[in-house]
Amino acid sequence: MIAIIVAGMSALVLSIFGTPVYRRLLVRKHYGQFVRDDGPTSHATKRGTPTMGGVAIILATIFGLLISHVVTTVQSSMRAGEMVWSFPSTSALLVVFLMAGLGVVGFLDDYLKISKQRSLGLRARSKLLGQILVASVFAVLALVLPEGESSTPASFHISFVRDIPWLDLAFAGTGVGIVLFAIWANFLVAAWSNGVNLTDGLDGLATGATILFAGVYVLISFWQWRQACPEGTQYANCYTAAAPLDIAVISSAIVGACIGFLWWNTSPAKIFMGDTGSLALGGALAGITIVSRTELLGAIIGGLFVVISLSVIIQVASFKTTGKRVFRMAPLQHHFELKGWNEVTIVVRFWIVAGILGALGLGIFYLNALPGLS
Template identity: 40%
Template sequence: MIYLLIMKLIMINPKFSGLKAFSYLSSRAILALITSIVVSMFLYPKAIRILRSLKAGQPIRELGLEEQMLKKGTPTMGGIIIIFATLLSVILWMDLTNRHFITLLIVTVGFGYVGFLDDYLKITQKNTAGLSSKKKMLGLLIFGTAAISWHLWSSFHLSVPISYTLYPTSVNIPFLKNVIINLGIFYAPFAILVIVGTSNAVNLTDGLDGLAIGPVITCALTLMILSYVTGNIVVSKYLYYHTIPGSGEISVFLSALIGASIGFLWYNTFPAQIFMGDSGALALGGILGTVAVITGHEILLVLMGGIFVAEALSVIIQVASFKTRGKRVFRMAPVHHHYQKKGWPEQKITVRIWIISFILALLSILTLKLR
C-alpha cells in the first residue's frame, strides 16, 4: 500500500522523488521486518492477558513427561498474531500487484483458518483431539490446490521470455548445474504435496518452547535470500542461477514473517507465555512450502528444512515399525520427545536444534555457488 502510494506520488510530482529510497526492495524488506516486530511485540502482552481471561489454554496430552504437564493452561493460538502482524506489514510494504502475493495470501489465510478451527475445538472441547485428521487434511488440500492453481495459471500467462525463467512445471536440482526436471502434469500434485507436507512437518515440530519457530526463522531467512536472487535477472545470470519473474517481492513477505516470528519468540522462549498452536504452525509451514515451490527450491527445502523432515520421518518410522514389528525405534516420537525421555533438558534440545537448523541454512545458501 505504501509502496504503491510512493510510486504514484513520484509519477505525479518530481518533488516526491526523495521518497524513492523507500521504494527499493531492500528498504521495504527492512521496513517490513521492523513493522512486524513492533506490531507483534505490542499485541502479544494484550493477547496473552485476553486468552488467559478466556481460559484459552493449550490442552496437554499425557505423555509421561513431567515438563510437558507443567505447560497445561498456557494460552495458545498465538499464531494468529504472527499471521496478523505479517499480513499487516506485507500490505504496507509489498507490491500488492505482484502475482505471488495472491498465492501466499491463499495459503497464509487458508492454512491459518484450518489451524484456528483445530485450536478452537481443542479449547472448547477441553481435549487434544481438535479437528479430525481427515477434515484437517482435506482443508489443507483444498487451500493448497487453490494456491497452486493460481500460481500455475499466472505463471503460464507471463509475457516474459521463457528462456530467462525456470519453466513453471520444472524442478531445480540443487548442487547440480543446469539439472532441471520437467514434471509436466505431475507437477501440480507434487507441489501440493510439498506445501501440505511442510505444513504438517512444522506442526509436528512444534512440541517444545521455541522449538519450531527457530527453524522457521532460519528457513525463511534462507528462502528470502534465494527469492531475491531468483527475482533479480542480473544477479541470477551472474550466478548461473534460474530466474523467477517477480519473486524478488517475496523477500518482503518473508522479511515480515521473520519479524513477526521474532516477536512471537520473545514470548515463546522457555518458559513459554504463549503457544502458536496449529493456527500458526500450519500457516508457517504452508508459507515455507509455498515459497519453495514458487522459487523452484522444492528439493532444496529438504535440506534447509532438515529439522522438519527429521521430525516428520521420526513419526513415520515409529508408526511403521510398531505396526509391522510391534517395536518402537524411538522412546517417543516426534524425535524431540525421544531426547526428553533420555533426560535432556528442554532448553538444550531446543538450542541444539536451532544450531543444526542454522548450519543447514548455510549449506542451502551455498547452493548458489556450489554447482
C-alpha cells in the same frame, strides 16, 4: 532492499507488541493449551497456557508485507513526482493465501481442542480435506495467474536451485500437467505443514527453526532478484523465479513476525502458536519453495523439519511391523526429553542443527550460482 528491511521491522514491531495484547484476550476467553497425559511429565506445567498464537504471526506477516509496499509507493512517487502504486506481486499474495488458508484450518482445529478439552480437534479427514482444498486452489492459481508479461508464479518443472528441465510435469502441455502439479503441491504443503506442526512440541523450537529457514530465503530470493533473467529470455546463471524481490520481502516479514513472537514463546512460553501457527507457517514455507523454484533445495534448508518428520514415520513403521520402538518417544525432540535432556538444551541444539542445514543449503545455492559450476 529498503522494502525487505521495512517488511521485517514492521512485522517484528507488530508481533512483539501485538502478541501480548492478543494473549490477554485469549486468557480472558480461557483459551488454554490441552496437554496429553501420555507425554513427558514436564509438560504438565504447560496446561492452560494460551494457544492459537499463530494468529499474531499471520497478521504481523501480512501487515509487514503491506507496509513495505506502502513505503515503496511513497518512495517511487517522490522520485517520479506523481503517484506510483506498488502492489504485492501475485507470488507473494499466493503465499499469503496459502499461509492464511492453512491458518484457518489450524484455528478450527485449535478451537475444537480447547472447547472440548481433548487432544483431538478436527477429525483427520476434515483436517486433510481442508489442507487439500487450500493447497489445490493455490496450485491452480500459481499456474494460471500471470506474473509479468510471460511468466506465472509456479512452473510445471520440479526444481532444485532452478527448474530441472527433464523433470517436467506438463507432458508436452497436456492438461494432465495441472493435475500432477496439484498433487506435487499438495505433497509439499502437507509435508511442510505437518513438519512444522511436529516440530512445535517444545517452547520456541518451531519458531526459531522457521526464523532460520525464512532468513535463508531472504538471501536466496534477493540474489535471484539481482540475477533475474530478462523478461522472455534466459541465459546461464540467471533465475526464472517470477517475483523474487517480493518473496524476499514476505520472507523477511515472516522472520520479523516470528522473532517478535519468539520473545513471548521462548521457555517458559507465555503463549503457543498452536496448529493455527504451525500449519500456517508450514504452508508459507511450502509456498516460498514453490514460487522461488527451489522445492528440493528447501528440503535441505529445512532439514530439521524433515528429520523430525522422519522420526515419526520411522517410529510408526517400526512399531507396526516389529512391535518395537526405535525412539523412546516421537517426534525426536521428546526422545531426548525422556533421555533427561533439559528442554532449553534441546531447543538450542536443534536450532544449531537447523542453522547448519540452512547454511549448507545456502552454500549449495551460491555454489551453483558460480560460473562454470551450475
